[in-house]
Amino acid sequence: MSIISVEGECELARAEKVIVYRNDADGYIDTKEGHEKVDSLTVELAAGMCVLDGVSNENSVEVLRQWITIKTQVSATADHKEITEQLDAALKSGGKVDAQRICKKLKAAAVTDRFAAMELCMLAVSAFDTCTASQRQTLKQIGFFLSIDDDKFLAMSQKILPLGTHDEVDIEFVLGVNEKMTADEIRSLLNEEYRKWNGRVTHADATMQTQAGQMLDLIADVRAKFVEACV
Missing domain, CATH: 1.10.287 (Helix Hairpins)
Incomplete structure (x- = not known):
């Protein structure tokens, strides 16, 4: 800031101040990259549910491919190629994914994103002829790792995996x-x-x-x- 003389337009005095401002809010690039990571992690997690006894279920895989297509159509931040590559890589590994590691990263995401990840995992299982005990156990673990509320988990499971889709009655899974x-x-x-x-x-x-x-x-x-x- 300067003080200028009216007559001679000379600088009579001057002062400078440096103000440091830090904005912790995500910018456009940060947000875009964040959404891309969440989508990739969600698909990687759900890919593990597409495989049973080392064999991938094509119907289940198709559920994920359709999800990716829809996601990339409605979201400006989703990269179809990148997310599809994540799915293919997970399937090549025989569906052996570290659910706890993935869920730990997803826990930093928005609640709606965690719900979406849980829902996609259940949808992947729903494409099988029946939902097995091992699949139910894995879904329960994922729900726990993602901190999904018990009531919300139950509502989702009853909607996506109704009683008639299970190989046996699991009263904890279908009734809580x-x-x-x-x-x-x-x-x-x-x-x-x-x-x-x-x-x-x-x-x-x-x-x-x-x-x-x-x-x-x-x-x-x-x-x-x-x-x-x-x-």
């Missing part, structure tokens, strides 16, 4: 009931699930009606075994 719960806790959960599924018995979608009937039957069985038996 586990052995650590007390009879009162199980009763409360079952009452909540009953209200939800009873309201869907008359759903316009026949598939939803069938699922609702199956869930109500299961709820009755679990209630008889874990609640009424304790009275």
Whole structure:
């Protein structure tokens, strides 16, 4: 800053000050690179769910390829080639991915991104003829690693992997009931699930009606075994 003489336009005084300003917010490049990393990590994680007993399921792989295509069409930051290469690399490894490592990186992403990663993993499994015990266990681990809320995980699993898609009844996976719960806790959960599924018995979608009937039957069985038996 300078003070100038009116008459002679001479500089009478001058002062300088250096101000250091740091902006921690992501710029365009940072945001773009961040989204690309999240998309690649999501696909790498889900690729592990496309392989069962060392063999990749083409239907499951196609689910991921379609996801990549849609993602790159609606997002200016997604790179189709880069993400596809990530998928191919994961599949070449026989689906052997370090889920915990990937999830640790994804935990820094937005909640919606973590939900999207969990959802894609379930969609990959839904392309198989049946959902096996090992797949359910892996999905549970991924949900834990990503810090997905139990209620959110249950809602997603019931929607994407309904009861009829499993090789056996897993009440923890499809109902949220586990052995650590007390009879009162199980009763409360079952009452909540009953209200939800009873309201869907008359759903316009026949598939939803069938699922609702199956869930109500299961709820009755679990209630008889874990609640009424304790009275």
